Amino acid sequence: MTPEEAALEVRKLAEQLMAADRKDLLLKAIGVPTLEALRIEAAKGELSRLVITADYRFMLVDYHVEVELQPVHKAVYLLFLAHPEGLEFKRLTDYREELKGYYMQTAKLLDKEKIEEGVKHLVDPLDNAINEKCSRIKKVFLELMDEYRASYYFISSHTQKHVAGRVWYERLKIITLPRELVIREYL
Numbered sequence: 614m615t616p617e618e619a620a621l622e623v624r625k626l627a628e629q630l631m632a633a634d635r636k637d638l639l640l641k642a643i644g645v646p647t648l649e650a651l652r653i654e655a656a657k658g659e660l661s662r663l664v665i666t667a668d669y670r671f672m673l674v675d676y677h678v679e680v681e682l683q684p685v686h687k688a689v690y691l692l693f694l695a696h697p698e699g700l701e702f703k704r705l706t707d708y709r710e711e712l713k714g715y716y717m718q719t720a721k722l723l724d725k726e727k728i729e730e731g732v733k734h735l736v737d738p739l740d741n742a743i744n745e746k747c748s749r750i751k752k753v754f755l756e757l758m759d760e761y762r763a764s765y766y767f768i769s770s771h772t773q774k775h776v777a778g779r780v781w782y783e784r785l786k787i788i789t790l791p792r793e794l795v796i797r798e799y800l
Contacts, residue, residue, distance in 0.1 A: 653791060659762055664796045665691070669719045674796075678757055682750065684720035685731055689746045690788075691715040693768050697792055699785030702743050705736040712736065718799070747786070765790045 614622075630639040640648065661675035669687055671680035682690065692712050693700060700708065713732045720728060734742040751767040758766075771785045 653765075653789065656762065656765060660765055660790065660794055662794045662796055663766070663790065665799055667798045669799060673757065676757065680753060680757065682753060684723065685716060685735075686746055686750050686753075687719040688712060688716035689735065689743070690750055690768070691719070693786065693788045694790075694792075694795060697787070699771050699787035701784055702786060703738045703784075705738070705743060709736050 627639055630636070630642075643651075661673040663680075664672040664674050666672065669684075671682060671687065671690070672678070673680060689712070692708060692715055695711070696708075705712070709732060712735060713728060716728050716732060717725070731742075734740045735746065736743075747768045751763070751769075754763040754766045757763070766788065768786050768788055771787045771789075
């Protein structure tokens with residue numbers, strides 16, 4: 614069977630399950646990871662490339678708009694872009710130096726002590742600073758586009774289940790924007 618024939622067969626079966634109002638079985642057959650991959654594939658045509666310029670301006674070039682973020686927000690965003698696998702907020706202390714490096718690059722006019730203090734708050738699991746910064750980033754993207762497209766650009770939750778003798782969950786935060794749409798001019 615060719616891939617095209619297989620796709621036609623899948624389509625017929627999906628239509629049968631939809632007609633029988635058995636979306637639950639269709640979802641179970643496809644699986645959530647496949648569904649998410651399909652969602653990303655479907656959105657690619659509607660998403661803009663994100664260009665991060667040499668002077669750390671964030672440009673959605675296909676929408677002809679700049680994403681206006683403060684240096685601290687840019688630093689947080691760059692950290693999460695650099696980790697497509699996602700990060701747990703409670704483990705941000707492991708990324709303190711990397712975050713500080715991004716902050717120093719995006720806030721060249723800020724003194725080092727203020728940057729150190731800001732990073733300290735961001736990586737402290739008992740401080741709400743990281744949530745506040747992520748909320749601000751989300752708000753900026755939602756002001757520029759609809760919620761569906763914006764969801765690929767802001768930092769959102771992703772839970773990963775692990776089974777190794779016991780079940781445990783990683784509460785990851787992730788930017789789902791396909792990385793081929795990110796153009797870094799600052800490297």
